[in-house]
Amino acid sequence: MAALINVPAKARRGDVIEIRTLTSHIMETGFRHTADGRLVPRDIITSFTCRYNGTEIFRADLFPAIAANPYLSFFTVAKESGKFEFEWTGDNGYSSTASASITVE
């Protein structure tokens, strides 16, 4: 499982809609040590973006204090039918994408 997305399938034009996302990631802080004293290297998601029909509508920077499997929810206004695209990027070249469609009436 890469990511979970919850975007309403339908909305009326002008409605405020909630978007929820959850992606599986260990979010290793880089502050922990193994039993034999070696540092566990940092491995986190550092950035999340959401585009609505190509326009960025939401961005978040993530930091080591954020727990594993980051859950983000935010609101936007349903303007037109189309596609939401989500992207997570992070340490070690991590990149993951997802998308969801909406019909606006």
Added chain:
Amino acid sequence: MSTRPVTRRNAVLGITAAAATLARPSISRARSAGLVVVVGGGFGGAACARALKRANASLDVTLIDANRVFTACPFSNEVIAGLRDIQLQQFSYDKLAADGVFVVSETATRIDPQQQSVTVEDSTSFFYDRLVLSPGIDFHVEALPGYDDAASEKMPHAWKAGAQTLLLRRQLEAMDDGGTVAIAIPANPSRCPPAPYERASLIAHYLKTKKPRSKVLVLDAKDNFSQQRLFEKAWKELYGDMIERIALSQGGRVTSVDAPTKTIVTEFGNYTPDVANVIPPQRAGHLAQIAGAADATGWCPIDPVTFESKLAPNIHVIGDACLGGGIPKSASAASAQGKACAAAIVSLLAGRAPEAPRLTGVCYTTVAPGYGFSLAGNYRPRGDIFAEVEGGATSPVDAPRELRAREATEAERWFQTITADTFG
């Protein structure tokens, strides 16, 4: 010692006809070492009332509970799975009454910490020097939109044993083979943390034997749970892929329900199972709220040495309702707390300093007939809560089936012992 004038109590008791039976000869009042009222006759309250009377026969001990018959939660998952009669779960308070505990089968409606009185539905009031609340849990319905008493008739919680237990059993019996049984599990703190998973196991046992094409869907607001490795190993061994669990980080947290369509809504999807067992988020029983003993968490902060409420003077809170820290909310813990609280009250009434208790909680799980495991822990006060101390034990993950069989037998023996100790 009670400093309360005798007349005050008698004056209130004189109001109703029923109260005539409550008035005691003044000679016994004169000898009373104190008035203790216990509200809530589950494993915590009943154990406390009995221990108080046994420690000091001249204490006036009153136990108030709405039910004449107590229905025990431990082993009620067996009832749901059709493995056990509910009569085996039911106990009367007759033996407590024989011990000299004054048993009142009424609903407590009002607690007045200033007057130090508890009022029941027929408006009789009972004064106390010390009040013990053992109200168990209530459901935090605001945290689960769509769930209320009416919804619980369609989507039973079966998290308070009795009619709900039988309702869930009937729904399982009525379901066609090939159906899905969903179990919605809340986040902690909640009553008996391993019990939802025991229930998933025993429902899977019922389905495997009676409706083998069916499945169990666990929607869980937690990522990790008590005894997880033991459960997951048992599920694989016994039930293959019959049990599917969606954890918190897979979108398993239930956010609302719609009872008319029997829909369970999670953060990332909707489910319409054939049978929906919705265990709602929980908080301390209603009585704790009306006594002003619960804080913003919904639970009751206590002094772990005496179980005295941090919020309401002369009120002690035991069992599932209190903020116990490391001690799980179980029958065994409630019973241990009830006895420790009784000892503290006896000391306080005698003007002695109470001793810090060491509590033991044990929890048996049965995942199929003849397949059980256990968890035992010892706890001592540390700061405002109980912390686990050395001496605890949990069943090994890799163990021969003989051990699982032996633990299943021990589980049954544990139930006989605790119920005989409390009600027998």
